[in-house]
Each structure stands twice: as C-alpha cells, then as structure tokens.
Amino acid sequence: MSPDSPPPGAPGAAPAGAPAAYFDAASAAPPHPVARQALLAALDDGWADPARLYARARRARQLLDAARAATAEVLRVRPDELSFTGSGTTAAHAAVLGGLAGRRRAGATLVHSAIEHSAVLHAARRHVDAGGAAVPVPVDRLGRLDLAAWSAAVAAPGVALAALISASHEVGTVQPVERAAAACAAHGVPLYVDAAQSVGRVPLPAGWSVLSASAHKWGGPPGVGVLVVRKGTRWESPYPADEREAGRTPGVPDLPAIVAAAAALRAVSAEAADQAARLAGLVERIRRVVPATVPDVEVVGDPDDRLPHLVTFSCLYVDGEALLHALDRRGFAVSSGSSCTSSTLRPSHVLEAMGVLSHGNVRISLHPGSTEAEVDRFLAVLPRVVADLRAEAGVTDL
DSSP states (O other), X not given: OOTTSOOTTSTXXXXXXXXXXEOBTTTOOOOOHHHHHHHHHHHHHSOSOTTSOSHHHHHHHHHHHHHHHHHXXXXXXXXXXXXXXXXXXXXXXXXXXXXXXXXXXXXXXXEEETTOOHHHHHHHHHXXXXXXXXXXXXXXXXXOBOHHHXXXXXXXXXXXXXXXESBOTTTOBBOOHHHHHHHHHHTTOOEEEEOTTTTXXXXXXXXXXXXXXXXXXXXXXXXXXXXXXXXXXXXXXXXXXXXXXXXXXXXXXOHHHHHHHHHHHHHHHXXXXXXXXXXXXXXXHHHHHHHHHSSSEEEESOSSSBOTTEEEEEETTOOHHHHHHHHHHTTEEOBOSOTTTGGGTOOOHHHHHHTOOOTTEEEEEOOTTOOHHHHHHHHHHHHHHHHHHHHHTTOOOO
C-alpha cells in the first residue's frame, strides 16, 4: 500500500479484497475472454508464415483469411478492402499519408477536425513539413464539428483528403460523419474516419472512403490495427513496396494476435447493444452526480449524442496529474488530461479546441466488466479527494 493511501476501512479506501476499478477502456479495454482463448489456440496452430506454400503455412493462411473475413463482416466491408497493421496508430498514419499520396494530382491539402487523435495530427504535421497544407476545422463547446466551416474547407481548391474522427476519444461526442461525408462527396473529396472508439461499441456511420481502428480498444490484444480502403478510392502506400496485406502495410502479420482480435470483435459486437444500454446508464449517473456533489466542476461533451461508455469532467483549482494519482491510490484507474498525450503533461488539444476547462480533467471510460458498485464507490470517494487536493493548494470555502 502506498504511504499516501487511505488505510483499510478509512473513508475513501477500497473495500478489503476489492480489485481496483479500471476506468480507462478508451485507452485499452481489458482483453475479452474469447480473445485469450483464440490467442492461445492460434499460438499453437498459426505461428507459421502465411505467405509460404507448405501445409503448416497454408493452415496459417486459412486462419488469416478467416480472421479478415470475420472482421470485414462486422465492419460491413469487403475482405479485400481490409488490411491488418501493427497498431491503430500505424493504421491512422497509413490512412492519412496514403490517402494524400494517392490524390497528389488533385492537390496537397488535408482538411481535418481540430479534435483528431494525435496520430492523425502527427501525420498531418509530417505532410506539412513535406510541403503540403493542413486546414483544421473548429468544433463547438460540446465538441461537435462546425459543419458550415467543414463544408467551406472541403470545397476549396486543392483538397486531397479530409479526416474526421467518428466520435471524440476524450469527451465522447459523436461527430456528424454522414453529413460531413456528404459535403466531401459533393466536391469529390474522400473522407478518412478514425473509428477507434466506435468499432465494437456503436454502429459505424456511412459515407467514408478510408477507415482505421485498433483492436485493443475493443478487447483484442495490443499490436493489431485495422485499415480499410474502399474500392475505387485512390490510395497509395506510404511505405516501401511489400507483398503482404495487399501491399498496404509491410512485414509479417502477428497472426495469433489478429485471430484473437477478430474473435474479440465478433464477441463484443454481438453484445454491443446490451452493453451500450447498461454503460450509458452508469455514465449518465456520473454526469448527474459529479456536478451535484463536487463544487466548480464542468462536465464536458454532448450530453445526448455521445458514446455510451465515456464521460469527461474538469475540476477547477485541481491539478489533473495530482487528481489522477490520488484516485489511483484509492483504487481507480482513470485518464487525466489529453488521453493520447498524458505522458507529456501538455493540456488537452481537444478541450482547448472546445474552449472548455482543461485543468483537473478526468476521463472515465467503462468496459463490459465495469459494475454499478464500482461507479457508486467512485462517486462516494471523488468529493473528498477533490476537496483534499484543493485544501492542499490553499483553496477552501467553495
């Protein structure tokens, strides 16, 4: 036990023997049970190189093809449109840079929302450094895309690609992807959608040309990304030539992990509607109780059109890192600040783009194993934790 942890039985302490409550599924969901089973089976049966011709390799190829077909069925795409990558980040980089490379004759401008994941923004920076252009489109205080600004941006000459996240990975706001896609289609601009937080949880929107996702967000193992390039979309691999995965991503695929990822995706998709309803109820309780019990708190993101498992709030006069550690000592794993750049201690670019409070920020993202008891304990502990941190900072009488 940490020297700063409350002693067992003290207010705010976890019940004796209670496991820590993991509330960071938006970063990495706990492995789904079927993923573990599939991974172990594939380690025995799928370790050979599926590109070879001998019997064991042919068996590995069958497993790879089956995993691709199962994943494509869930995403409602053709198997030959889908490639596996080494991570969701790799898939996002390839989506952006490959989409721009394939449309270089049309122009050199990337249009993207101001709240894209850092992987997309890093690819945009690479494009700009190479002489291209990137146009960020603002969002409102709920984190929703400004459609008028988006439509004007994609209508400009020289736009090669547009990028819009399916739903905010930090505040949960679902983006108007289909309306944004219609604006892109009107001007012949392909749309790339980062669907990492949506796949396996909510139905995917229509209208996109390129899509990426990440297996460890839906309960698969880390190290598996998904890249989908629709037929007819001009896309060129940003990597040196490689014969694997239709030339879209280089290197030998991690077949056991891919098989496990596909098995997990089928399982979570079958459970998605029931889990969404259950988790949305728990999230709604957090959204309602936190501002009622903690002074000077702002719950951010769209209260209605949002992901079912995710809620973010910010506490005035509290350091986000200190709040994260204090909650961790009491048995709660949460994310604070920018979910994709927390190690840099920089303010969240998403919250800054929204114009909302970014200090003392906590993101709660639930998973299928999250319980009502865990949420209730969190809601009971949070007011005292915040009050103690404010008192340490000399802030009282709120």
